[in-house]
Amino acid sequence: MKNRVYTIGEALIDFIPNEIGVSLKDVVGFKRVMGGAPSNVAIAVSKLKGNSTFISKVGEDAFGSYIIDKLKEFKVDTSWVYKTNKAKTGLAFVSLKDDGQRDFSFYRNPSADMLLSEEEVEDINLKQGDILHFCSVDLIDAPVKKAHKRLIEKALKTKTLISFDPNVRLPLWESSKSCLDAIREFVPYAHILKISDEELNFITGIExxxxxxxxxxxxxxxxxxxxxxxxxxxxxxxxxxxxxFPGFDVNACDTTGAGDAFVGALLFKLLAKSMNILSLKNIIEEDLKEIFRFCNAYAALTTTKNGAVDAMHTMEETIEFMENLS
Structure with missing residues (x-):
């Protein structure tokens, strides 16, 4: 598979609690894991044996080195992950409710990813058959927003598929309006838009x-x-x-990264089928059924383990899971 998924945006460290059903202020101990939606998506694609490249910036600190090591461990191309001494790698502390849902507290003002510049993406060569994916966290008023715009310009010029998952994280914004304005600004660029049930009304303002x-x-x-x-x-x-397309009934213990797993599985499938803008318009129902059954299964399976990238499964494990439920 020569074509490639490029993801751009934040990579950070999630501190996952050792206890479930405890509020963040009462958590005693945490486990360090890699996080950040765009990096999670790149890893999901790679774990499924697709080609993926992650584009970002991390701090010249232990957490930044850990992120790069983890990306390489999962065989994600890190050629466009820069290091800087001008900001630290972002951190997120998470608490888990009994049903696997999460609360977040972020430390990134600024974080290294926010300093990625448009000049640093100038030499990335996208082509038709590739896919560019981004989220909303790094659409803030910082150099990284211009980096997104420049890469999107290049994607549109080369007829590269563009995917956008807003992945709303309001605590990272000065106001809900600034988040909403940024999302609405970037929606028209995307060929594929993924919205969760928690985000639809917020983004559109329509009940x-x-x-x-x-x-x-x-x-x-x-x-x-x-x-x-x-x-x-x-x-x-x-x-x-x-x-x-129906979901899969599993015993979920942690929903962290499930949406990213879904997107990663989707982009992998589109890559494997050599999808382009025209074929999006003409895809047949049988292909959609096959793609989305796989995506739903991959996301569901991810919720059965704690963490994001460490909970993502291989192709073989996902197929076995689907066969056992048939």
Whole structure:
């Protein structure tokens, strides 16, 4: 598979609690794990034997070195991960509720990823058949936002598929309005837009889900993928086709990284099928069923272990899981 998924944005350290069902202020001990949605997606693609490149900046500190080591361990290309002494690697402290849901507290003001510049992505050569993926955390008013815009310009010029998962994290923004403005600014650039059930009404401002999804078809958007956690996922196409795919019933212990696992599985499948902008428009229902059954399974399986990247499974493990449920 010569084509490649490029992800751009934050990589940070998640501190996961040793206890479940305890509020963050009462957690006594944490386990250090690598996090950050774009880096998680790159690792998911690589674990499934796809080619992935992560684009970011980390601090010249122990946490930055750990992130680069982990990316290399998972065979993600780190050619475009820079180091800086002008800021530290970002940190996130997480608490886990009994149902696997999370609360976050972030330390990144600024963090190294925010300092990635447009000049540092200038020599990245995207091509048709590749996929560029980004999220909203690094769309803040910082150099990294310009880096995103420059890479998106290059992707549009080369007809590279563009994927956007807003992955809303309001504690990282000065206000909910600044987060919303940034997301709405970047939605029209994407060919594929992934929205969770928790984000749809916030991003669109529309209470009715059907109308809210329809409102997202602006600019380049061809697919809106609406994820519903354990209930599965829904895809709506620009020409108003609608397909629902059920989830998988598992004993979830930690939902950290499940959305990233879903996106990673999706981008891997699109890469494997050599999808481009035209084939997004013409994909047949049988192919959609095969793709989204796999994505739902991969995301569900991720919730059965703690952490994000360490909970992501191989292709063989995912196929075995799906076969056992058939």
């Amino acid at each position: 009715d889900n059907e109308q809210a999804i329809k409102s997202l078809f602006i600019g380049n958007v061809e697919w809106v993928i609406y994820t519903l956690g354990s209930k599965g996922s829904l895809i709506v196409t620009k020409d108003n086709k609608r397909f629902e």
